[in-house]
Amino acid sequence: MTFPRHPRYSRPMACQRLKSWASALKLDIMALWIAARDSRTPLLAKLVAAGVAGFALSPVDLIPDFIPILGYLDDLIILPLGIALAIRLIPPPLMAQFRAEARRLSDRPQSRAAMAVILLLWLGSGLALSLCATLWIARRTH
Known part of the structure; x- marks a missing residue:
């Protein structure tokens, strides 16, 4: 026997926001990877984007995750700050193109x-x- 779900007890809004933030982060990492390889990207932005994308996509962590608290520090603080810096260094119209390309690539069948x-x-x-x-x-x- 199943009971109807009350609308108030459905998925919390915070969980939806976290899921949305994670997918935007994934899209930005892909866009930075594209930006690092594009000739129109300024040199400093290219270096920062390559470093951030490499750091995010690398299977090796700066601080291993099994170390309590510090293990997730790089994932929760360093990575978003690096992404924000790289995005600031890339001209907005160019970043919009890179995000569109990342969205197109992520929609491809796997x-x-x-x-x-x-x-x-x-x-x-x-x-x-x-x-x-x-x-x-x-x-x-x-």
Whole structure:
């Protein structure tokens, strides 16, 4: 038996705002990545945009997330400040074009086959690395 949901107890507005902020942040990171590669972007803005996009898209954290409180500091403070600085350095009409391009790219269909190929490549690389390490250790012990 299901009970009807009361409108007051539906998804809180704060959660919707947080979700909207996160998607705008993702769009801005993509736009900065595009800006860093565009020849019309001023040099300083290009350097800052490349650094911020690289930092955001990097699998390696400046401060690992498992460190209490400090682990999320880079994600919650440093990254948004870097994004804000990069956006300020890029002329507004140009940033609008980069955001439109990022929106267009994010709306493209994603290929599950390409994802599978990439996962297989990572898995194969990991297996090859572990095999090499095993052979190296076996050779050193004999």
